[in-house]
Amino acid sequence: MTASIGWGEESRRAPRSEPLPADPTGQRLCEIFGHYPWNFIRADLPDDATAKAAWTTVKDYPLRPRVLWNHWQDANQLIGVRFTHDTRYALLDLDAGGDYCTADGVAQIRAALETIGITRTLLLRSSWSGGLHLYIPFAELVNTFNLAVALKECFKAQGFRLQAGQLEIFPNVKAYGVQTFIEYMGHRLPLQPCSGSCLLDDDLNPIGDSLARFFWLWDGAAGHQDMDTLRHAMKIGRDNHRKRPKRRNHPVASWRHDLDLEITEGWTAYGQTNHLLKTIACYGRVFEGLQGQALIDYTLRIALHCPGYEQYCRHQHDIERKVIAWARAVEGYYWPLGTTPTRDTRHPKNNLVPFNQRQSESAQHRIRAAYTNLEQTGELPEQITARAKAIAQAARVSQQTLYKHLRLWHPEHQEGVIAIAASFLAPEEAISEAILESLDSPKIKELHPSERNMKGEALCAGELRSDTNSFTPGRGVRGDEVAFPQKAEPSAYDLDLHEQIQHQIRSLGWSGDTIRQFIADRFESKRWSELTEDERFLLLYHLRVLDSLEAGEPADVTAQDPSPINR
Known part of the structure; x- marks a missing residue:
């Protein structure tokens, strides 16, 4: 950040030859508050004197000195100005109802200001609302940004709350605009007629609203400031501001x-x-x-x-x-910082675990019941393949779930003999079998390598052709890839997760085309085999949401898009 002249600010500075008002008091007002005429603020005087004014920024033209004096004298409007790169004053705004809008609060602020060389201030009531303005005049120009940083560092170090409604500093520590010039915040002018602004003593009693007396007090206060101490505080504040890390870690x-x-x-x-x-x-x-x-x-x-x-x-x-x-x-x-939480903040990271357990226990119960029923009726096949098919159909479970619990039905495993090789399906076989079970069987088509990946892609019989002229010099005879594409190693396949997805699909009563389209819509045109494990968890979440809403029409449910915030 910098306090140097922002781009575009120098060109907008008011010419030195601007004619001043004839009134000496008006001249003094323009010399102090008319240093920067651009983007001034104005507001109509509210009908309710205690209401907050609706301030607007005027960007169309500059506020010339004589116009500034004329607007200040207008009892039907309020006028305000902004700071430029140098200033002869600062202003503290203490809002009515805040912690510092009292005689004691003002005394605390004045004591804090003395630590950086500011020994004299002017206290005003800002308006009929009862807020306070504390003006800090100087006998010479000071750098606006450095002054803003010094004031902010001073108050923060002594525990004051710098925020709207409590204590605000003008000029503010503004940001540095890279692409555009950023203005300082504007403030209203003091002691406008009918605005409710007036001079106050240390006990907050009104002592008049004369602008001439205001400037007489101004000169006396400006001459008593310890400028050497202030310049030292401005340098330290600016150095600290540069060294402070931009990001907070906590x-x-x-x-x-x-x-x-x-x-x-x-x-x-x-x-x-x-x-x-x-x-x-x-x-x-x-x-x-x-x-x-x-x-x-x-x-x-x-x-x-x-x-x-x-x-x-x-x-x-x-x-x-x-x-x-x-x-x-x-x-x-919420609860106050440093106290005991008023609500339970412990949330399970994975709420699928209890559900998985219930599903697994339910599947095992159905497998036992189906095995017992087939055995009692004499319909239990001796051949393993036929037995697995009959039990899976009667128990309403998939082959993956059935083979996961071999000890419940397989004759070789019921005696405690464990054959690890027989307890798992090959990953690709498991995927194919699971998908074919949950979806309608697609039409059998011939497989041909695609042009880029050389992966099997189904083509209809009418699309089969051989193009002998497909060679292009750019691609060469090997195609686009620098090496022959190898089949990726299959990721670990969660059979229990797949069982749950199948259950939700059957519950929704969807066809194979519907679930394929649903997956493509939700996962950027991917197919089932291309989904990662995390994406399959997310697919299960979507299906559960739709099932809980009892959405029976696939065309309606595919238009739903649950927010990831609730994931």
Whole structure:
């Protein structure tokens, strides 16, 4: 980040020959606050004096000195300006209802400022709402960005909460724009007529609203600042800002920073109310340790002071009801940092394990029952292949599941003799047999190597042909591959998982074409044999969701797309 002149800023600087107002007080106002005329802010004076003004940025033209003075005198509108690369002042905004909008809070802030050489400030009421503005004048120009960093480091080191609704610093520590110039935040001008702004004493009592007296106090305060100490603090703050790592490693610190950033930005468009209310309540619950009515009050106060609330929030008529709902929801889900969790956070990483166990036990029970029934009726075949087929049909299990439990029906294994080679099918045979069992048998077609992969691809009889002119110089006689494609080693095949997928397909009553299309739609046109084990788990999840919804029509269920968030 840099505090140097951003691209485009120098060309937009107001010419030095701009004519000033005839009024000496107006001239002084323009000399201090009219240093940067671009992208000024304005708002109509609200009918309700305590309501928040709807500020807008004027980008079409610069605010000339005489126009600035004229707008300041207009009692029907409010006017505000932004900082440029150098400044003669800083401003602290203490919102009404915040922790620092009291005489004691102001005294604490002034004591903190003295540690970096700022010994004099001007205290004003910002508007009829009761917020406070603390002006920090200087007798010379200082670097805006370095000043912003020094103030931020000063307050953070002493434990002040820098956020909207509490304490905000103008100029702010803005980001550096690579592709576009980023402006400093704008602030309203002091002591505008009918705005409610006035000078205050140390006990927050009004002592007048004269702009001339304001500048008289301004000059006295500016001459008493310890500029050597301030320049040293600005250098240290800037160096620390450069050295600080851009990314935080601790997840809690990162989360807190992200929440604070969301709250500081506030509303930037319509449709953000629920998200921001939840964010504010979460911050108050976790990092402020609030609960009950205190959490509700905190969420409401911060929301009402967030930027863009008046302009974009469409729930202002029922904001209290929504705040109460979100505060209660957040309180039931989150807990203060460092305390005992109020809910059970232990979730099984794989909720398929209990289901697999139940399915396996059910399959074994059916195999035993089928074997006993066939044996008692004298219909149990002696030949192993015929016996396996009869038991699988009676027990409604696949050949894979049946061969997984050989001890329940196979004569050679019922006596305890274990033959490992007979207990597993070859991976490709298992896949083929499982798919053929769960899907309708496709038409038998001849297999021919494809042009690129030389893998078997089914072609209809009418498509069989031999092209003797297919040789191209670019490909050569070997084709596109630099080496002959080898068949990939098959991954470990989960027979139990396949059994569950078959069960769901039978439960849905789908045909082979339907499940093939379903797999292609969900997994980027892949076929069953191309799915990884993780993708087969995901396929099982999709089938269970559809089965639970009792979706009987394949055309309807294939249009569903469960969110991966709920996976």
